[in-house]
Amino acid sequence: DAKTTQPPSMDCAEGRAANLPCNHSTISGNEYVYWYRQIHSQGPQYIIHGLKNNETNEMASLIITEDRKSSTLILPHATLRDTAVYYCIVRVGKTNAGKSTFGDGTTLTVKP
Amino acid sequence: NAGVMQNPRHLVRRRGQEARLRCSPVKGHSHVYWYRQLPEEGLKFMVYLQKENIIDESGMPKERFSAEFPKEGPSILRIQQVVRGDSAAYFCASSTTSVVYNEQFFGPGTRLTVL
Numbered sequence: 540d541a542k543t544t545q546p547p548s549m550d551c552a553e554g555r556a557a558n559l560p561c562n563h564s565t566i567s568g569n570e571y572v573y574w575y576r577q578i579h580s581q582g583p584q585y586i587i588h589g590l591k592n593n594e595t596n597e598m599a600s601l602i603i604t605e606d607r608k609s610s611t612l613i614l615p616h617a618t619l620r621d622t623a624v625y626y627c628i629v630r631v632g633k634t635n636a637g638k639s640t641f642g643d644g645t646t647l648t649v650k651p
Numbered sequence: 652n653a654g655v656m657q658n659p660r661h662l663v664r665r666r667g668q669e670a671r672l673r674c675s676p677v678k679g680h681s682h683v684y685w686y687r688q689l690p691e692e693g694l695k696f697m698v699y700l701q702k703e704n705i706i707d708e709s710g711m712p713k714e715r716f717s718a719e720f721p722k723e724g725p726s727i728l729r730i731q732q733v734v735r736g737d738s739a740a741y742f743c744a745s746s747t748t749s750v751v752y753n754e755q756f757f758g759p760g761t762r763l764t765v766l
Contacts, residue, residue, distance in 0.1 A: 573754075575757075577694075580688075580740060580760075581759060581760070582655070582742050582744075582757035582758050582759045582760050583694065583742070583744075583757045584757070585754055585755070585756065585757075588754065626693075638684060638696035638699055638707060638709075638710065639684075639686075639694075639696065639744075639755060640696065641686075641693045641694040641695070641696075642693060643693050644693060
């Protein structure tokens, strides 16, 4: 699995957009980008994933650069409950690809 | 639909005892993954199982740790002769047999404390 690089921490004002970057310069053509978050030692929660195109769901948007070497997770209107550690993972899409390699993630703190 | 269930949520053991952690995947999921999270650290992969088969155990310590996912019933992570260093949160995840992508759903974890 490709290595990812994320800033260790970020702050965001409540109600503003939170933009979390991730570098994955060694990503392979068949690897997807997944984002998870972990709120205060709960189990990781799936947020969104993508391959090439930008993606949006009820939680967030994922912007993947054209060369796929980096991506940005966007929380459009951050709330205090979005304070968590956010993990960017790249992994082959097939189910039998198995493990996720979690890095240190980005600790996002949403402030009132 | 119930998500991934793990029990117990908290487990206390004395050094030398055995710990058994159970994971019931999302209904219909046939792939289970176990991860360990030591205090103040990220999640580390331990083992990946399909029904009755261990697919990847590259993250599993060579001794005292074992895992199974029987045809019927939950997946079990077993730690024999626990030591203080085994104190951690153990998370289970499950996924379906999708050929498109591999979204893993995580359980709430079991927090093991070894006295």
